[in-house]
Amino acid sequence: MNNKVSFETINGKQVFQVVSEVNSETKKIVIMSHGFRGGSVGPARTFVDFERLLIQNGFSCLRFDQPCSGNSEGEYIDSSFDEWVNTTTYFATKYLDLGYRVALLGQSMGATTTMVVAAQEQLRDHIPCILLWVPDPKSTFSGEGSPIMEEGGQKYNEAFWFEAKNANFFKCMQSYQGGIHLVYGEKDRYISKDLVAQVIEETKKKQQPYMVLQGQDHSPWSYDIAQEVYHQQIAFLKNYF
Numbered sequence: 001m002n003n004k005v006s007f008e009t010i011n012g013k014q015v016f017q018v019v020s021e022v023n024s025e026t027k028k029i030v031i032m033s034h035g036f037r038g039g040s041v042g043p044a045r046t047f048v049d050f051e052r053l054l055i056q057n058g059f060s061c062l063r064f065d066q067p068c069s070g071n072s073e074g075e076y077i078d079s080s081f082d083e084w085v086n087t088t089t090y091f092a093t094k095y096l097d098l099g100y101r102v103a104l105l106g107q108s109m110g111a112t113t114t115m116v117v118a119a120q121e122q123l124r125d126h127i128p129c130i131l132l133w134v135p136d137p138k139s140t141f142s143g144e145g146s147p148i149m150e151e152g153g154q155k156y157n158e159a160f161w162f163e164a165k166n167a168n169f170f171k172c173m174q175s176y177q178g179g180i181h182l183v184y185g186e187k188d189r190y191i192s193k194d195l196v197a198q199v200i201e202e203t204k205k206k207q208q209p210y211m212v213l214q215g216q217d218h219s220p221w222s223y224d225i226a227q228e229v230y231h232q233q234i235a236f237l238k239n240y241f
Helices: 043-056 081-097 109-118 159-166 169-175 193-205 223-240
Strands: 002-010 013-021 028-033 060-064 101-107 129-133 148-151 154-157 179-185 210-213
Touching: 002 081, 028 043, 028 081, 028 109, 043 060, 043 101, 043 223, 060 081, 081 101, 081 109, 081 159, 101 109, 101 223, 109 129, 109 169, 129 223, 154 159, 169 193, 179 193, 179 223, 193 210, 210 223
Parallel strands: 028 060, 028 101, 101 129, 129 179, 179 210
Antiparallel strands: 002 013, 013 060, 148 154
16 A cells, blocks of 8 residues: 655645555545545544545545645635535546546535535546535525634634535435435434435435434544444445446
């Protein structure tokens, strides 16, 4: 396995990335997109833990910090959901052009990003499957009364949520014909039960698998439950690769 930590200029910003490539002639990679106020290690290092299991099973991995997040260039207040989509699209396209078979994984708003990216016309026939951890569709967002908000010690622009809403998660989900493996926590504090139920219903219509983790919140999940998610999703990936 080859590990590479670097920055890459994307749309004028230096974006931090960690690439772990398996020494194999079979080029397949999982690109991981973190959530709001998150970073390339994932909540409770879940991206790192899952990456290690993926590598053991022959998958290369790319973890990165979205622009204005983590180690990447920019201030968090300037974060843009549209830029998240563009950055993830850049990486997916890059590895497809390099001859890789590409799967996408996203957590929370990274899962929303993943759904939007995979449904794009130029990619939808080239991304065989996606892994969605607790996606937040933002389809019912109506504004919080102030253009500049603060959460968890970070100030951000409310426009981020409007961009996510306008991306139309459910339309993207309906148009994407690849495989979807969905995971939600039973007691998610951030996403309404109605929205969770709606996403699960769309997943059922597509006859795709989903998990509802008993007693679990949005993130992080308990260790043993997270391990079960990893193993089920590796088995899912192997069906498409």
